[in-house]
Structures are given as structure tokens and as C-alpha cells.
Amino acid sequence: MHRPILAVSALNAWYGGARILYDLDFHIGHGEVVALMGRNGAGKSTTMEAVMGMVSRRSGSVVFRDRDVSKLAPFQIARLGLGFVPGDRRIFTELTVLENLDAGRQPVRRVADGPALREWTPERLFRLFPNLGAMPDRRGDLMSGGEQQMLTVARTLMGNPLALLLDEPSEGLAPVIVEQMADTILELKGQGLSILLSEQNLHFAELVSDRVYVLEKGQIRWTGSIAELAADRDVQRTYLTL
Ligand SMILES: Nc1ncnc2c1ncn2[C@@H]1O[C@H](COP(=O)(O)OP(=O)(O)OP(=O)(O)O)[C@@H](O)[C@H]1O
Secondary structure (H helix, E strand, C coil): CCCCCEEEEEEEEEECCEEEEEEEEEEECCCCEEEEECCCCCCHHHHHHHHCCCCCEEEEEEEECCEECCCCCHHHHHHCCEEEECCCCCCCCCCEHHHHHHHCCCCCCCCCCCCCCCCCCHHHHHHHCHHHHCCCCCEHHHCCHHHHHHHHHHHHHCCCCCEEEEECCCCCCCHHHHHHHHHHHHHHHHCCCEEEEEECCHHHHHHHCCEEEEEECCEEEEEEEHHHHHHCHHHHHHHCCC
């Protein structure tokens, strides 16, 4: 059996003097979709930022593709094939869809240890995101929130990642776009990507995830399959519902 593509142990993070994460241990297997769930402020975004090296003070081990990346800069981690899609849609608003995609381009990775992933091109992405294909020359600031969200994911895919961290992909999207986003995630999984997503919405997590880690106050309180979580009202009440 393969070792996990991403393995995190004893991850801690601080903002200034405030400790936010407490000894997190989790992993993502090759080709798995794993959800990090919890209420607002539980620490989901901080976990992703700490994995990517975007938090100024952190400790613990982050192993990606059998390499310890815990001392690397965010761009170095991205170049090893870990793509990060932040929750706040950081597209270039003055650039068009095609120009945004170009800005994310990185060479395809040859991996000995995993599936050979096909190179992403704008044409291939437009088949996955037909909405974007209908507006290749539209400027970012003239797109809807849902379109911007899709473009953020598409631009990250232009980096040809082997694994993706997706911060709240369904947040603020209209229901029909949420369904499209879920289909996209399943399509990416089908193409061999490994995915960690943060999510508050159990329905969305059920559509796409294999396993779940539930966070509260920066600690992992529960872990199991998505089917177990969907059947466990107590865990949902305690850690997820408002
Ligand atoms: N830049 C920052 N400076 C100081 N504290 C922060 C910063 N970012 C987040 N925090 C704090 O860290 C804790 C975890 O926040 P985080 O954003 O990781 O949670 P989350 O689970 O992703 O929630 P949300 O869904 O609201 O993004 C919260 O108490 C938050 O106030």
C-alpha cells in the first residue's frame, strides 16, 4: 500500500501570542477526498495555511510525497505539487480569464510513485468549467462570485498539482453552482488528484468526501468515514450545527 501523499503530525500554529492549532495529526491517501469540518473559527483555514507554510509561527511535521516540507516556503511547497485554493478568491481582477489561467501555469510533474496526471491546458479546463469557457476574455472584476470561485480552482489546476487544499469551496455559492463544484471535485478525484477540503456544510461534504476530520477550537475531536458522520447526530450536534 502507498504511504499517504500528505501526512501531518503534531501540527501547531500561533497568531502572535494566540495558539490556534493543537497537535493535529491527519493524512490524505493517494486519490482520497478528505474533509476538514468544523464551525466558524474552528481552525480549518489556519490548518491549510500552516500546511502551506503561510503561518509565521508553527511547529510539527508536514510530509508531502515523502519529503518533509515543514521548513519550505509556500512557493516551494506549491512547486512540489501541492496546490492551495484559498477561501477568499484571490484572482487577478484586472486580468481576463485566460490571463488568470496563464498566471497559474507550471510544468507538469512526472511522478514515479503515483498516477501519471495529464497536463492541464485552458482548453481542458474549459471542458471542466464550461462557464469559464464561455467567457475567456472577461475580466476578473466583471465575473460573479461563483465564476471567480471556479476561476480560482482552475488557475490552481494550471499549476498541475498532485494534491489540492480547497478552503471552503462551497461557501457563498448559489445551490446550482454548489452542485457544479461538487461534480468538479469528483471529476478531479476521478483523474487521480488527492484533495483536502474545508467545509461547514455536511450536505456538500457528503457529496464528495471519503473521510472526515472534525475540528473544534484547533483540535481534532472526531474522525471517521463520511457515512459514519452522516449517521451520527450527536457528533453533528456537538461540532457542526449552529
Ligand atoms: N490573521 C489572524 N490573526 C489572528 N487570529 C486569527 C487570524 N486568522 C484567524 N485567526 C483566529 O484563528 C482561529 C481559527 O480561525 P480559522 O479562520 O482558521 O477558522 P476556520 O475554521 O477556517 O473558520 P472560518 O470558516 O470562519 O474561516 C479563530 O479564532 C480566528 O479568530
